[in-house]
Amino acid sequence: MFLGYHILTKFFKNGELSNDSPKESYLYYEKNAIDGDLQGIIQKLDYLKELGIDLIYLGPIFKSKTTHGYDITNYFSISENISSNSEEEAKAIFAKLIENAHKRGIKVIIDLVLNHASKEFDFDSVPKNLSVKTESPRSPQEERWQMSFLFWNLDDEDTREFLIRVGEYWLKNFELDGFRLDHALGLPLNFLEEFSIRMKKIKKDVTILGEVWEDEGDKLKNFNLLKKFKGNDAQRFTSMFDFATYDTIKEVLGKKNGSLLELYNQIVLSNQLNEKEFQLTYFIENHDLPRFIDICQDIETFYITLGLLMALTGNVMLEYGNEIALKGDQTIHNFHESGRVAMKFKEDWSEQEKKTFNYCKNLVDLRKVHSSLSSGSYELINSEENLLIFKKKTTYDEIKVLIYTGEQAYQLDKEYFDLISNNKVLKLKRGIYYLQ
Incomplete structure (x- = not known):
């Protein structure tokens, strides 16, 4: 089991000013991005170690033309905007991040986007012996994205092989610990099984964390998706984000609708999916959701929610800033982006944020000492x-x-x-x- 920490790189820490690019060079530069980079994450590894984190989940690191990074233009290159203009140096920085994290007992996984890519994708980056294909959006969710993305034809053998080779490349060439599969809802089940088999041949204990949800769905729909995509034990994933439990936490604690018993029943229901090689991952925020403190509106409820999160059997994923109850930007009305704000560190914390960090760290320490909380x-x-x-x-x-x-x-x-x-x-x- 892990206690993870998600970092959206461009919003975390700017550790090297020389790789900053003019905003005009991006297709989309989000309001609160701060030109964060891999160097900044390396500088804050001791901070994450102090908090008790044992796994970092990095947002997309690949070449792209946005600050969020989900519009990938080349799967085999690291974005110069979060590393270096030199391809060789960029990969050396990434390798250094992994090495330094491992020295502190922290694993590293990266966000892998295999359902879609940028409309400006560099097809010359595809191996010459493969001929990849794209297709039209397959769901209302994807139709909303089609202005920015192309969608891979995952029924095509060469396209599937290409995307699997992407995963193999990063596992073979770096000491990477695994992947979070973005929008796995859009990936065929047999592709997920093949991907899992091929990754485990390279790294037996690879982490494959699936994101399967409908952003306009309810807890029942999201729970049924969990059951459908999970498979037997770790057949497709070693873990999946539990959006059904998140939905219930948000309603009962965040919006104060529903009963505490309803929340408990959902937790127990989800727990039935946990097995020896598969554990759900619980969370109260991610990069596509509002900050939880903005939902619940009071720090006492936030503390209750954080305490509950740390008492759930399985994995826990903190969003960067959870440990200080970081607030979102209420002037951004797109709920997917309101939580994407600049990280704050100790030198800029308020007294309340210092108190919240200590509270969170105490919960993390208790979870690590008392096995009943985590398992x-x-x-x-x-x-x-x-x-x-x-x-x-x-x-x-x-x-x-x-x-x-x-x-x-x-x-x-x-x-x-x-x-x-x-x-x-x-x-x-x-x-x-x-x-x-």
Whole structure:
């Protein structure tokens, strides 16, 4: 299992000014991008180690003409805007990032976009013995993207082979730990199985993290997609983002619609998909979603949500800035982009952001020490209107997770020790508690 951290490179840290390009050179330069680069990430590896991160998931690193990087023009080259104008040096910087991350016990995976590419894609980058094909959009979601992207014909044998070779290239030539497959909803199941087999031949323990969701779907639709695409154990993916649980967290905690029991039931339902070689990945933000603090509107609810996230069995993925409750840009009304804001580091933190970082780090430390939080079974103890208590348990560890959302103090049946506050508790205020 991993505790991951997603970085959208252009928004994270500008570590080398010489690779900054004029905004006019981009087809699309997002409002809050800060010319972040791989060098900036290298400079902040100790920060990520301090937080307790053991896997970095990088947004697209390939050549593109936007700040988000999903319009890939060449799969075998790294964008000069996040590295260096020299192809050789750019790849050396990427290799250095991986090497330095590994020295700190941090794995690195990259975002791999195999469903679509830029309309300005460089077809000369395709191996000469392959003839790739494109096709029209296949879904309403893709129809919304067709102004920017072309779509690969994944029924075509040469096109499939080309895209699989892309994955093989990065695994063979770098000490990379795996991939997040963007918009895997648009990839055929048999292609996903073939991709997985070929990657595991190169790296047996490769991470293949799938993104399968409909942005206008509901939790039931997204859960059914999880079941459909998962396959048997790690047949296609080693993990998938659980959008069904995210949908429920957003509604119950973020928007305060629905019951805590409804949230618990979804968590338990999703947990049934976890197996020995496959674990779901839970999250409360990503680069296509609003910042959670902007949804819930108060720091106490954010703390409850972060505490719940760290108590879920499986993998956890933090979005950059989750650890300080980074706010989005409310002047951007496209929900896909409102959360894409510049990262803030310690020298610029408010007192509240310092407090939130320490709170998050404490939760991470507890998750690493107590196996019941990351891998325990679930048992419902009590559910009331503003109260949820469930037990997380392994052979060696047991914790009661209590969420209380009421305004009046709630008294427990006896005194417990709360791991989060490191204090004995009897009367509880609104919040989340890890009780022993």
